[in-house]
Amino acid sequence: MGLLPREGWPRTKVLDKLSAILGRLPRYSESILGSTTTLPSMLAHDVFRMFQYYDADDEWLYDEISKLEEEVISMIAEIVGCSEGECIGMITSGESESNLAALFLAREHGYRRVYFTRTVHDSIVKASYILGLEVVIAPYNPWSYKLDPSMLLELVSRRGSGLIVATIGTTGFGTIDPIESIAEVARRTNSVVHIDAAYGGFIAPFIYKHIKLGFENEEVVSITVDPHKLGGAPIPAGAIITRDKKWFKPLVFPSSYLPAGVQKGLLGTRTAGSIAATWAAVVSNGYLGYEQQAYHLMNTSRYLISRLEEEGIQPIVEPDLPIICLPCRDVATSIRSLARNNVYVYKCGLVDGLKITIMPHVSRNLIDKFIELYTKICV
Ligand SMILES: Cc1ncc(COP(=O)(O)O)c(C=O)c1O
Secondary structure, eight states: OOSSOSSOOOHHHHHHHHHHHHHHSOOHHHHBOSOSOOOOOHHHHHHHHHHTTSBTTOTTTTHHHHHHHHHHHHHHHHHTTOOTTTOEEEEESSHHHHHHHHHHHHHHTTOOEEEEOTTSOHHHHHHHHHHTOEEEEOOBOTTTOSBOHHHHHHHHHHHOOOEEEEEBSOTTTOOBOOHHHHHHHHHHTTOEEEEEETTGGGTHHHHOTTSOOSTTSTTEEEEEEOIIIIISOOSSOEEEEESSHHHHGGGEEEOSSSTTSEEESSSSSOBHHHHHHHHHHHHHHHHHHHHHHHHHHHHHHHHHHHHHHHTTOOOSSOOSSSEEEEOOSSHHHHHHHHHHTTOBOEEOSSSSSEEEEOOTTOOHHHHHHHHHHHHHHTO
């Protein structure tokens, strides 16, 4: 045995080593400007610790947890346009699992062809590959970077019905695909729609109240939302919500050993901490809390954009939500230079640019610091 200590380390030695690592990690509020993760509310953090050792997979032993899960899913479902009590779903480990589950459900309901445009999150591409789906890439509008409904209609009419994936808050550009028009394409081609609202689910419905962004469109069969992004819950917490029980059913698997006789979702043992913490975050924020957060994030985003306009710089794509893709002359080198100054940004992906994500921890001070560095490094 070379790596595994022969004698267990004392507690202080373990904690000293780990504290040193923790101390070297970049702090959210001082430096993180690219990631869609943030610090949870203290309440959700505490609740997670209270419930983390209980296995939500065992619905017989912990039926109280299952009820809590139903409750919180119904509340999130309401935000994304579900009529009271109709939708069901579950808390997952995050949006990648949720998207995999959503595409799995579509496949089990007979939709083996999936349409999406290149702005989708990598997890949609990954899920399609895992599930062996036929992928058809739909064009995006070259100015708005949104899925183009008229070209989509032409494509689906030619290739045949399928699952159409739309995004509320694209990872690289913060755009919202034209959901109502996409739903109309689905209606005319016997297709169904899945919406990835990982980032946008807890913000877009509060800002764009005049648009039907979710289940109000009958063709929408599933929506995924990430409580560990803007919901206030700690990692890991995703959510998948389906239009009704029938659509969700393939995600309920038989279990040979759990007393409930069934097991929900693509994974197995899962922490009740995620469910209880998401519940705590959702009820403590309430509608008004999320609305306030949504406007705060939009205002912070406008602040960044207007400061850049003063320097004569525009985002590469006009965002609908606070994810901003900025031009930069050498993206890879600039990301490293910014990191040396303790500012961490991401890449936009589809185009060469720097991705900034406005999360609750992002302050105007951090934005000012970024702009000072950005104008020296990137422009
Ligand atoms: C639109 C979108 N979908 C899916 C994901 C993946 O989420 P997770 O990292 O929780 O699996 C992300 C992550 O940023 C995202 O922005």
